[in-house]
Amino acid sequence: MTETRSPSPPVANSALVPRMRPFTSTIFAEITALAVRTGAINLGQGFPDTDGPQLILDEATRAINGGANQYPPGPGVPELRAAVAEHQKRFYGLDVDADSEVLVTAGATEAIAATILALCEAGDEVVTFEPYYDSYAASIALAGARRRTVRLRHPSFTVDADELRAAFSERTRVVLLNSPHNPTGKVFSRAELELIAQLAVEHDAIVVTDEVYEHLVFDDLKHIPMSTLPGMADRTVTISSAGKTFSVTGWKIGWLHGRPELVAAARAVKQFLTFVSGGPLQPAVAAALGLGDEFYTELAGSMQRKRDLLVDGLRAAGLDVFPTSGTYFVITDAAALGFDDGIELCQQLPDLIGVAAVPVSVFCDDKESTKSLVRFAYCKRDEVLREAAERLSRLRHSLA
Ligand code: PMP
Ligand code: GLN
Numbered sequence: 003m004t005e006t007r008s009p010s011p012p013v014a015n016s017a018l019v020p021r022m023r024p025f026t027s028t029i030f031a032e033i034t035a036l037a038v039r040t041g042a043i044n045l046g047q048g049f050p051d052t053d054g055p056q057l058i059l060d061e062a063t064r065a066i067n068g069g070a071n072q073y074p075p076g077p078g079v080p081e082l083r084a085a086v087a088e089h090q091k092r093f094y095g096l097d098v099d100a101d102s103e104v105l106v107t108a109g110a111t112e113a114i115a116a117t118i119l120a121l122c123e124a125g126d127e128v129v130t131f132e133p134y135y136d137s138y139a140a141s142i143a144l145a146g147a148r149r150r151t152v153r154l155r156h157p158s159f160t161v162d163a164d165e166l167r168a169a170f171s172e173r174t175r176v177v178l179l180n181s182p183h184n185p186t187g188k189v190f191s192r193a194e195l196e197l198i199a200q201l202a203v204e205h206d207a208i209v210v211t212d213e214v215y216e217h218l219v220f221d222d223l224k225h226i227p228m229s230t231l232p233g234m235a236d237r238t239v240t241i242s243s244a245g246k247t248f249s250v251t252g253w254k255i256g257w258l259h260g261r262p263e264l265v266a267a268a269r270a271v272k273q274f275l276t277f278v279s280g281g282p283l284q285p286a287v288a289a290a291l292g293l294g295d296e297f298y299t300e301l302a303g304s305m306q307r308k309r310d311l312l313v314d315g316l317r318a319a320g321l322d323v324f325p326t327s328g329t330y331f332v333i334t335d336a337a338a339l340g341f342d343d344g345i346e347l348c349q350q351l352p353d354l355i356g357v358a359a360v361p362v363s364v365f366c367d368d369k370e371s372t373k374s375l376v377r378f379a380y381c382k383r384d385e386v387l388r389e390a391a392e393r394l395s396r397l398r399h400s401l402a
């Protein structure tokens with residue numbers, strides 16, 4: 003739970019305000035560039051290598067050819083706001099008003115940044131869990147706020163109640179939650195969510211919950227949105243995105259919902275970040291959100307099979323593999339192969355065996371205890387995962 007260590011090594015850049023100096027590059031850009039340069043299979047940055055449902059592609063083309071190419075309305079096109087509200091009712095029984103309680107954003111990334119910037123003053127504290135998605139630390143820093151992280155420790159990644167309690171203070175303004183969780187693949191349990199909710203109420207904090215992997219949950223587990231917990235709808239901002247659900251990570255269509263006052267606050271900031279984005283993509287996402295249950299079931303089922311394929315390959319390669327019940331990701335420990343520095347391993351892996359992955363320590367303030375951990379993405383075609391597994395089987399040998 004330290005404030006002092008930065009997510010990536012600070013880069014000397016005197017033009018940049020000091021609070022943003024730790025954030026000059028992202029691990030995803032670095033590893034993807036390395037994968038492209040070496041021709042490695044990219045299991046680093048999480049993006050699928052197949053297109054999403056034909057319907058969403060056709061609807062976007064139709065909207066472009068139909069002239070939907072100028073600024074959409076500030077809060078998002080009405081049909082997407084209505085589709086988000088309907089989706090929340092259909093899957094979670096939530097009542098969301100499409101006009102006053104939904105805001106369309108440039109991906110979940112903008113929703114997170116706009117919400118934190120809208121809610122946090124300099125010096126306010128944001129409680130979040132580590133490892134954390136990289137944009138959380140950057141958004142908190144942009145606001146001049148302080149992050150207070152609570153460790154999800156391997157192998158189980160469960161929340162330590164005492165540690166969580168200790169992260170709250172009279173300065174806590176926001177709890178920034180992510181379930182299903184990137185990079186661990188953890189799906190928060192109801193008991194964990196209840197404890198977070200109880201502490202948020204005690205400290206009068208807002209819960210900002212990033213649920214972009216809401217439809218990628220496996221093993222008969224259920225995604226539980228924070229805003230479905232008793233009394234939490236009014237103190238929760240729920241964020242999601244089309245990227246993962248419809249395999250369109252490059253579209254950057256996201257959204258948030260919450261009570262009107264919170265949505266209006268985020269909107270005040272959002273309008274000066276991008277104002278609007280993705281005009282013709284918004285109606286396409288609206289149409290896709292209405293796809294039948296079989297689409298959503300197959301999405302989770304096929305990702306679960308991909309997880310199993312890669313997990314088997316990683317185990318066979320001699321890595322320790324931690325359980326993952328959702329998302330695109332699995333964490334492994336390379337120490338089992340005698341490799342104790344994940345950053346170094348990820349720099350060498352493309353040249354060694356033609357596979358790229360990302361080190362977990364870059365998502366942590368406590369870099370020591372996660373030093374040998376490496377994240378792999380399984381959102382790839384089966385033949386690509388099989389080839390990756392084949393290459394990984396040479397790892398032990400290439401390290402010898
Ligand atoms: N949150 C998490 C946990 C993520 O993994 C990602 C990456 N896709 C995002 C937010 C960003 O989502 P978007 O691409 O919609 O901005
Ligand atoms: N969410 C993706 C991941 O965790 C990457 C997104 C990005 O490149 N910023 O791999």
